[in-house]
Amino acid sequence: MADKAKFGIEKLDELLGGGLDRCTENLVIGRSGIGKTILAAHWAAEGARNGETVIYLSTTMNKKNCEAYLKKFPFMEEVYDKIHWRFIRIDPKYILPLTREKVYEGLRATFGIEGEEIDRVIFDSCTDLELALADPVLYRRAITIMADLSYDYEVTSLWVEEAPMQGEWSSTKNIVDSVIFLNLLRTEEGYQRAIRILKKYRTKVPLEWIPYDITGEGIVILDGYLVKRGYEYEYKRG
Numbered sequence: 001m002a003d004k005a006k007f008g009i010e011k012l013d014e015l016l017g018g019g020l021d022r023c024t025e026n027l028v029i030g031r032s033g034i035g036k037t038i039l040a041a042h043w044a045a046e047g048a049r050n051g052e053t054v055i056y057l058s059t060t061m062n063k064k065n066c067e068a069y070l071k072k073f074p075f076m077e078e079v080y081d082k083i084h085w086r087f088i089r090i091d092p093k094y095i096l097p098l099t100r101e102k103v104y105e106g107l108r109a110t111f112g113i114e115g116e117e118i119d120r121v122i123f124d125s126c127t128d129l130e131l132a133l134a135d136p137v138l139y140r141r142a143i144t145i146m147a148d149l150s151y152d153y154e155v156t157s158l159w160v161e162e163a164p165m166q167g168e169w170s171s172t173k174n175i176v177d178s179v180i181f182l183n184l185l186r187t188e189e190g191y192q193r194a195i196r197i198l199k200k201y202r203t204k205v206p207l208e209w210i211p212y213d214i215t216g217e218g219i220v221i222l223d224g225y226l227v228k229r230g231y232e233y234e235y236k237r238g
Contacts, residue, residue: 008046030182
């Protein structure tokens with residue numbers, strides 16, 4: 001197995017120093033419609049393409065609309081059915097009172113695969129867990145337990161989270177090893193989707209916003225970067 005868990009998006013993997021570090025917890029965060037799920041699907045597909053055991057846990061889709069949406073992207077060709085898709089709705093009565101044993105048994109039953117056999121896990125989205133628990137202390141305990149289990153079983157995880165329109169982000173950003181932020185920035189030409197690596201341990205990453213598009217091929221990282229000028233961002237060629 002390669003020492004990095006790549007997205008299969010060449011420019012993004014380069015920005016990340018080769019991809020995500022193995023056996024770490026990682027976060028993709030952004031507002032609705034910005035491309036978080038597509039980015040997570042790229043990462044899942046790349047793992048399956050490399051022969052890894054990949055579990056995609058979705059609280060926002062069902063089997064039918066996932067097939068109608070994600071399966072249609074070219075990067076999913078020949079690997080969609082190799083991914084272990086799990087579609088659930090989070091009900092707090094099944095995880096409270098919150099203990100490590102209860103979280104472990106819940107994940108084990110949902111995955112249907114022993115932890116030692118899993119290479120990559122995508123949790124899309126942990127925002128639904130936060131809303132279901134309705135308590136920041138309980139939520140932090142839940143994600144801390146899940147992170148500890150991932151480390152114990154040497155699983156590389158990618159969590160997806162909805163960024164609030166106003167107010168503070170959840171405590172997820174403090175637990176993970178890397179944070180990838182997807183945003184919509186105002187420029188002179190209009191609005192542009194942009195990605196920024198807010199943190200990644202052990203790796204020197206760019207501080208600038210990097211423009212990207214969502215196309216029929218999936219996420220495409222564009223050349224150049226965006227720098228702030230007053231209240232807008234100005235495009236600069238790389």
